[in-house]
Every structure is written in structure tokens, then in C-alpha cells.
Amino acid sequence: MAGTSITSLGYSFVFVPVVVNIFILLILAMKINRWIMARDYPSPLPVKKKKTDQQLAVTVPNHQVGFSEQDIDLALADSDVFIGMTHAELSHILTQVEKYTFKRLKGQLLCADIMIKQVVTAEYGTEVEEAWEIMRRNKLKAMPVLDKARRVIGIITWNDFFKFIDLSIYQSFQDKFHRFIRRTADITAMKPESVGFIMTSSVITVTDTTHIVDLIALMSNQGHRQIPVVNSEQRLVGMVYQSNLIAALYNEELAHKISH
Known part of the structure; x- marks a missing residue:
């Protein structure tokens, strides 16, 4: 249709401009998304790991409320x-x-409305026993576990006591546990003596103004x-x-039914 002046150029007349334009558009899209919008582009596809039969048998659903990626x-x-947009953004x-x-x-029901205010706590130097x-x-x-300013620096659970005990068939668990929690009489010790050495340092906290x-x-x-509740100064309040x-959810639902 265009004549010999165009057809003589062959397929490169169509191929070269298209490839160059696509390349320029891709570079612009990557720069705009990564530099301006601060997100990965193109977004990598999630790698699906193969699970063994044993893992499949004991796997517990990790998404019990809301929607999952499969739902999307x-x-x-x-x-x-x-x-x-990416799956994460959506x-x-x-x-x-x-x-x-x-x-x-449900209304503005906050953590401060349902939390326990009288909280038993420990300090870094509290003895294990x-x-x-x-x-x-x-x-x-x-x-x-709190510091002197009542800021949360850790949390101690039953598992933190047990994870330092090396169980064997030759000694009972009770004997080993008692020996672990008791204070060492000597100046030096081969085991943790205070809460600070066995506590979990990474603690999830919420503020008292957090919605439930x-x-x-x-x-x-x-x-x-259980989750510690802190105030605006990061001090424990419940x-x-x-x-x-x-x-709270049950009482809210019950009150809603009664009112209707």
C-alpha cells in the first residue's frame, strides 16, 4: 500500500520502532514506579514451595479471617x-x-476499653525463680518485662523457661526444671540467672487508642x-x-441484637 519506498525497508521498518518504543515505555514505567511511587515494578511472582506429605498433614491455615491471596x-x-496494582497493594x-x-x-471500641489495667510485670534483673x-x-x-520507665523491653512466656532445658531420658523434666530456675549459689553460673537472659525481646505492642x-x-x-498495651509515651498501661x-465482640453483637 505504501509503495516500494517503504516495502524495500523490509520488516525492520515495523520491528525497530515498536521495540524501541516498548523499551522506552518500560524504562519510564520502572523509573516512575520505583523512584516516585516507591514500589517494585515489575512485581515478582511469588515462588510456591513444594510441601512434603508430612507438612501437608500438619499444616494449619494461616489466614483465618478476612480474605487470602487465593481469594483475590x-x-x-x-x-x-x-x-x-500488585496483589499486596490490592x-x-x-x-x-x-x-x-x-x-x-461496631463503633469506636478501643483497646483501652477492653484491656486489663492491673498487669503483673517483671524487670530485666528479676531472678528466674x-x-x-x-x-x-x-x-x-x-x-x-519493663525497664525503670515502665517501657516494654520484652515478654516472658512458659516457653522461655523450657527452651533452655536439655531434656534426656536419664533425668526427669521436673528435676531439670527445678535446677534451672533455682539461683546458682556460686559467683559464676553456667545458666541464665535473670529474666533478661531468657525473655523474648521482640514484642508486639498496641496503643491504648488502637481500635479492636x-x-x-x-x-x-x-x-x-496476649498483647501489651502502651500509651503515647510507650509506657505500659495494660x-x-x-x-x-x-x-467484647460477643457483648457488642448481643447489644446490637437487643437494640433491634
Whole structure:
């Protein structure tokens, strides 16, 4: 149609401009996304790891509330609309929608409204035996560890006591545990003597102004049974347990039914 002056150039007349334009557009897209929008582009595909039969048998669903990545895939497959964002970005938006919906329906119920204010605590230098006795006497599964300014520097659980005990068939667990928690009479010791050496330093905390909707994912999906509550100065003001969250949700639902 264009004549010999164009056809004599061959397929390179079409190929070269198209390739050059695509390359320029790709470079611009990468620079805009990475430098201006601060996100990976193109987004790498998740690598699916193969699981053994034993792992499949004991696997527990790690997404118990809300939606999963598979749910997003199925929804996109059923839709004829193109969405120019990654799974992570879309998941974040949908999660925010869920949170705002929950707040609209449940009201502004905060951690300060459901937390336990009288909290038993330990310090870095609290002896291991004393800490165990405090937890046993108060029937605690976990206890926050504070510094002198009442800021949370760790948390101690039953597992923190047991992880330092080397079990064997020759000695009973009770003997080893008692020997571990008791203070060493000598000046030097071959085992941890204070809470600071056995506590878990990485602690998830929430503020007293945090809405309870943020507790749901932490406790159901991430498995936290108790979370320290801090104020604006990061000082401990309470603890919130799974039972507190369940009771708050139940009472809220009950009050809603009664009012209707």
C-alpha cells in the first residue's frame, strides 16, 4: 500500500520502532514506579514451595479471617476489569475497607476499653525463680518485662523457661526444671540467672487508642494470645487477651441484637 519506498525497508521498518518504543515505555514505567511511587515494578511472582506429605498433614491455615491471596486471584479471574496494582497493594486496600466497615458497624471500641489495667510485670534483673513463682501464683502464661520507665523491653512466656532445658531420658523434666530456675549459689553460673537472659525481646505492642479491629488479625492470623498495651509515651498501661477480645465482640453483637 505504501509503495516500494517503504516495502524495500523490509520488516525492520515495523520491528525497530515498536521495540524501541516498548523499551522506552518500560524504562519510564520502572523509573516512575520505583523512584516516585516507591514500589517494585515489575512485581515478582511469588515462588510456591513444594510441601512434603508430612507438612501437608500438619499444616494449619494461616489466614483465618478476612480474605487470602487465593481469594483475590479467584475474584480477578471472574472479573473482566484490568487492575493496575500488585496483589499486596490490592490486599492492603481491601483490608482497609474491611477495617472501616467493621468500625462503622461496631463503633469506636478501643483497646483501652477492653484491656486489663492491673498487669503483673517483671524487670530485666528479676531472678528466674522469682519470675516463675509470680507467673505460677497468678496463673499467667505470659508476663511483660519493663525497664525503670515502665517501657516494654520484652515478654516472658512458659516457653522461655523450657527452651533452655536439655531434656534426656536419664533425668526427669521436673528435676531439670527445678535446677534451672533455682539461683546458682556460686559467683559464676553456667545458666541464665535473670529474666533478661531468657525473655523474648521482640514484642508486639498496641496503643491504648488502637481500635479492636487491629487485634483480630494479630490474634487470629498471627497467633498472639496476649498483647501489651502502651500509651503515647510507650509506657505500659495494660494487657489485652484473646478472652477480652472475644468478650467484647460477643457483648457488642448481643447489644446490637437487643437494640433491634
